[in-house]
Amino acid sequence: MRNLLSIDLEDWFCVSNFDELIPRAAWDACESRVERSTEKLLELFERRGVVATFFVLGWVAERAPDLIRTLANAGHEVACHGYGHNRLGQLDPASFDADLGRALAILRELSPAPVVGYRAPSFSLTRETLWAIPVLRRHQITWDSSIFPFGAHPEYGIADAPVDPFWLDEGLLELPMSVVELGGRRMPCTGGGYFRLYPYALSQALIQRCNAAGRPAIFYAHPWEFDPDQPRMPLPAVKRFRHYNNLGATLERLDRLLGAFEWGPMGAWADSAARQPKTAARPSWAHAG
Ligand SMILES: [Zn+2]
Incomplete structure (x- = not known):
C-alpha cells in the first residue's frame, strides 16, 4: 500500500x-530559513x-x-x-475568502498543475469553523486534509469524524489525518510533533496497523522540524517540549x-477515493457548513 507524504511549507x-510572540507584521524582519x-x-x-504533496x-x-x-x-x-x-477560528467567511484567494492566486501562477488541495493551518477545520466549506468550494478546492478525527488535542480535532475519506460537500472530499483505533481510543499516526515524540518503532508499527486496516497513512511534517539550529522562542513548558523535541533526529528518522x-x-x-462508491457520505454535522 502506498502511504501519503505531505509537507506544510512554512518558515520557522x-x-x-x-x-x-511574533506578530505577522514582524515576519519580514525574521531570518528566513525555509529554503535551506x-x-x-x-x-x-x-x-x-518519492513524490510528496x-x-x-x-x-x-x-x-x-x-x-x-x-x-x-x-x-x-x-x-x-x-x-x-x-487558524480558521481567527477568521470569518469574508476574511477567509480573501486569505484563500490571495494564496491561490500566487500558487496557481507558480504551479504547472492545478492547485486543488487545501490544508488549514493547525488542522483548524473543526465543528466551529464549518462555514469554511462553501468558501473552499467557491475557490475550486476539490479535496481537503484539515480534519483531525481525534478528541484529545486542546486546539483541534473532530472526535467522531470518520477515519476514512468522506464527502464534506458535493465535489469536496475530506482526507482526514491518520489515526489508529486501539482499545476503543484513537491514536494519531501521522507525523509532526507525534513523530518526534513517539519512539521510531512506534511510528512504524502504527503505520503498519493503519495499512492493515486498509488505509494509507497520511504523514505530515514542516521544514522547520528538520532545522535544529533555528532560533528558540520562550514558549510555555509543554508547548516548548512539543515544539523543539528531537529536531536533530527528524531527518534520519524520516529517511528510515x-x-x-x-x-x-x-x-x-x-x-x-472520489471515484469509490464506498467513500462515506457527508456526515450530518457537516451540513451545518
Ligand atoms: Zn502550518
Whole structure:
C-alpha cells in the first residue's frame, strides 16, 4: 500500500505557537530559513525516489517563488496552506475568502498543475469553523486534509469524524489525518510533533496497523522540524517540549520511514477515493457548513 507524504511549507516563525510572540507584521524582519530546510527534504525525497504533496503558505511562496518552482519541477504536488497562517477560528467567511484567494492566486501562477488541495493551518477545520466549506468550494478546492478525527488535542480535532475519506460537500472530499483505533481510543499516526515524540518503532508499527486496516497513512511534517539550529522562542513548558523535541533526529528518522514503506502524493489518492462508491457520505454535522 502506498502511504501519503505531505509537507506544510512554512518558515520557522509562521507557526501558530508563535502567534503571540511574533506578530505577522514582524515576519519580514525574521531570518528566513525555509529554503535551506526545504532543500534538505527535497534532497532526501530525490534520493528515496518519492513524490510528496506540499501545502504551501502563500506568504512564503510570494517571497520564495523559485523554491516553489523547484519543487513543482521536481514533480511534487503543490497544494494550499492559506496565505497568512491564520487558524480558521481567527477568521470569518469574508476574511477567509480573501486569505484563500490571495494564496491561490500566487500558487496557481507558480504551479504547472492545478492547485486543488487545501490544508488549514493547525488542522483548524473543526465543528466551529464549518462555514469554511462553501468558501473552499467557491475557490475550486476539490479535496481537503484539515480534519483531525481525534478528541484529545486542546486546539483541534473532530472526535467522531470518520477515519476514512468522506464527502464534506458535493465535489469536496475530506482526507482526514491518520489515526489508529486501539482499545476503543484513537491514536494519531501521522507525523509532526507525534513523530518526534513517539519512539521510531512506534511510528512504524502504527503505520503498519493503519495499512492493515486498509488505509494509507497520511504523514505530515514542516521544514522547520528538520532545522535544529533555528532560533528558540520562550514558549510555555509543554508547548516548548512539543515544539523543539528531537529536531536533530527528524531527518534520519524520516529517511528510515521512507525506506520502510511506499510513499506518494495526496491528490492522486483523493481522485481515486472520489471515484469509490464506498467513500462515506457527508456526515450530518457537516451540513451545518
Ligand atoms: Zn502550518
